[in-house]
Amino acid sequence: GALDTVAALEPGAGNPHVTNDLDASRKAFIEDFNRITLNSTPGDAAMLRILVESSGAKRGVEVGTATGYGAIVMGIAFERTGGKLISVDIDPKMVQTARENLEKVGLSNVVTVVEGDALEVLPRLEGQFDFVYIDAVKSDYLKYFQALEPKLVPGTVIVADNVIKSGKHMADFLEVINGSPNYISNTIRSDETKQDGMLVIYKLK
Numbered sequence: 001g002a003l004d005t006v007a008a009l010e011p012g013a014g015n016p017h018v019t020n021d022l023d024a025s026r027k028a029f030i031e032d033f034n035r036i037t038l039n040s041t042p043g044d045a046a047m048l049r050i051l052v053e054s055s056g057a058k059r060g061v062e063v064g065t066a067t068g069y070g071a072i073v074m075g076i077a078f079e080r081t082g083g084k085l086i087s088v089d090i091d092p093k094m095v096q097t098a099r100e101n102l103e104k105v106g107l108s109n110v111v112t113v114v115e116g117d118a119l120e121v122l123p124r125l126e127g128q129f130d131f132v133y134i135d136a137v138k139s140d141y142l143k144y145f146q147a148l149e150p151k152l153v154p155g156t157v158i159v160a161d162n163v164i165k166s167g168k169h170m171a172d173f174l175e176v177i178n179g180s181p182n183y184i185s186n187t188i189r190s191d192e193t194k195q196d197g198m199l200v201i202y203k204l205k
């Protein structure tokens with residue numbers, strides 16, 4: 001069926017060739033990236049890059065790094081906006097692999113990987129943020145959001161992954177977002193192969 005097709009091969013699905021404008025070695029590294037099941041898909045990563053670059057975000061947080069696929073693609077965007085990304089993961093092996101991957105692709109100066117439980121790390125982060133990608137424990141999305149909310153400037157873009165398949169595990173989070181006059185949001189399916197969606201949330205005030 002249509003959902004089994006590779007999104008990038010469907011003209012109407014766009015062209016998530018996220019590295020088109022980069023040097024050959026970086027392009028090859030990302031194209032050959034050994035994505036594990038946990039990693040974001042190329043379609044979703046392309047969407048994240050578009051959101052970071054088009055909003056001109058300067059200070060981002062990713063909750064859940066895994067091996068750094070999303071962090072690398074967002075890192076390219078932050079490199080181009082002159083911004084920085086902090087990515088948090090609780091698993092030391094993931095953190096180590098992500099750091100090695102970021103080093104190999106030349107983005108260690110843009111993306112900092114912090115090892116620890118996001119529920120402890122996020123409340124301690126200093127300063128303000130203007131981009132958030134939430135992609136760790138689905139039932140803790142509300143807690144991650146509440147830890148970051150006081151630090152988010154108006155105009156912040158927050159992306160929450162897996163809101164369709166795991167919607168029932170994050171009902172409290174979705175209720176808070178949908179019920180708040182401070183946020184406008186919409187779910188996008190930027191990768192047909194995943195059969196899931198990312199909620200894109202914009203902080204109005």
Ligand SMILES: C[S@@+](CC[C@H](N)C(=O)[O-])C[C@H]1O[C@@H](n2cnc3c(N)ncnc32)[C@H](O)[C@@H]1O
Pocket residue numbers: 038039040062063064065066067068069070071088089090091094116117118119135136137
């Ligand atoms: C779906 S993966 C992240 C994929 C990544 N965003 C990407 O673009 O490739 C979720 C990650 O969240 C991490 N994680 C789980 N619980 C966590 C917690 N309490 N704090 C921080 N990270 C956590 C897991 O170790 C796992 O690597």
